[in-house]
Amino acid sequence: MNRLPLYTLLLSLFALPLAGCGSDTEAAPVEDDHAGEAPGAHDDEGGAEAEEEHGDEITLTPEQEATAEIETAVVQAGALAAEIRVPARIVPTETGQAQVGALVDGRVVRLLAAEGQAIRRGAAVAVIESPEVAQLQGEYLQVQARVTQAAQQQQRSRQLAAEDLISGTLLEQAVADARATEAQAAALAGEIRAHGGAVPSGPGAVTGRVTVSSPISGVVSERQAELGAFVQASAPLYEVVAPGQVYADASVSPDVAAAIGRGDAAVIEAPGGRRFRGVVQFVGAEVTGETRTATVRLRVTNATAELRPETFVTVLFDVEAGTEGAEGRTAITVPTEAIDREGAQAFVYVPVDGEARTYARRAVTLGEATGDRVEITAGLEPGERVVVDGVFALKSFRSRGELTEHEH
Structure with missing residues (x-):
């Protein structure tokens, strides 16, 4: 009779944890696939899926489309060049190339450019002393003296004519003489400048020196002149490329x-x-x-x-295919300007059917490049329309849109 109370006590002790476990099972809520996630996590996942599905599409405003000047063309398969x-x-x-030399004979007294040096058009590369130019400078000074004398004679003739002391014919002769000597001086000055010399202001400026200048901008590719050497007219001193x-x-x-x-x-x-x-x-x-x-x-x-x-x-x-030495084949090609490159990947933009001013960026696989066109081996089918002009603008709009999303 003493065993029954002991058995009953042991049974009640083992039943307590079992009852607790059953209590937990009955109170457990309905299983939720998103249990334990932060609030709004499911919404973010759905937004990411939507972005993945539509992230490569861009819709332009009418103003943006007008600015982009987008043009499209139908993709066709044809003979690959x-x-x-x-x-x-x-x-x-x-x-693109000039042989630089003096127009008169003379002795090289200065070299102002070296091989490999970049120079501008009109830059001095050498200086020579020319007896011919020195003679021209001396003649110029002589004529210039006669110009001064003729001008003074013309002034005196005007005064005498005003007092009726000489005839009008003598006045006209004085005026003609003055103009003739001025023209002669101008011609000599032009000849001196054409040779590269300086018009002298006085006897001390008669040097006969001529500056040789480059007629083009470029790089000195070769120097043939030597300091102190006597060179003939038009002999090349430098080559400029x-x-x-x-x-x-x-x-x-x-x-x-x-x-x-x-x-x-x-x-x-x-x-x-x-x-x-x-x-x-x-x-x-x-x-x-x-x-x-x-x-x-x-x-x-x-x-x-x-x-x-x-x-x-x-x-x-x-x-064209069929030309001697060339082998052609049929392929889909688009202008190189239609390709949007991003690292090693290549994309094109295609209009989205039924959605105005909306373009989808689609990955493509490139083949051979032929001139201004490139082959598309995967990603486009004949008959599809692709953007051929305005791709840079679309890429720019899309990039700015991605930056806005990241800021948010």
Whole structure:
């Protein structure tokens, strides 16, 4: 009879924690997927999803669209221009190189420029002493003395004519003599200046010195003058080359020349691999040389001092498929201006159907670049419309929009 109370006591002790556990199970609330999250966390996640879905779209105001001057074009698949590589030689333009020398014989007394030095147009590069200029300066002073004498005679004649002491004919003769001597002095002064000398103000200024100046701005590429040497008229003292003012003369086959026209774009590749833009100036009509090639001259639009005259380069032409030496294929291409580059990624902007002034930025994969167009291998389909002008403005508007979001 004593075992029953003990059994009952033990059973009641074990039941207490079990009851507590059952109490917790019954009181537990309905499970919430977002339990424990901070208030508003779910809203932020939804906003991020919406931003991810629409973050690459931008809607412009009418004023922004007018400022951007956006133009679109329909994407089409066509024959990809074939690339041809030909050798070329860099030559200076008509005003890109100058042989600088004196116009009279003389002895070099000063050298004012060194090889590699950058100089401006009109800058003095040398001084020579010329006997010819010294003689001209002396003649000028003699004529200038007669100018003074003729002017005084003219003044006296006017006074005498006013008193009716001489005839009008004598007065006219005095006036003519004064004008003739002035003209003679002016001619001598012009000749002295044309040679590079200074018009003397007196006998002590007759030096015969002539300043030789550069007719162009550029860099001194070669110095041929030596101090103290006697040089003849027009003998080159310096060679000055204007960096950037160069042509590329390419040698192409007649078949390729027929596929190239004035104004066509091309790429000039320097020996180090750097590329420059070129525009065809003319295509030679004659085939010359043992190689039977025609000359195509290109103006290099972004040339630097790296492209020195007589440098040999490679020119890349884009010609129609089927041209001899070229292989073409069908591909989707867009103007290079249509591409928005961001690091290694490339994007285009396409209008959003049904939404006015709204454009979506879409990632694309680029293929070969051909002149002013680039191949799209993924991301666009024929028949789609893409922004071809105004991409920079769209990129700018989008960037400012992203900055505003970050501020908030």
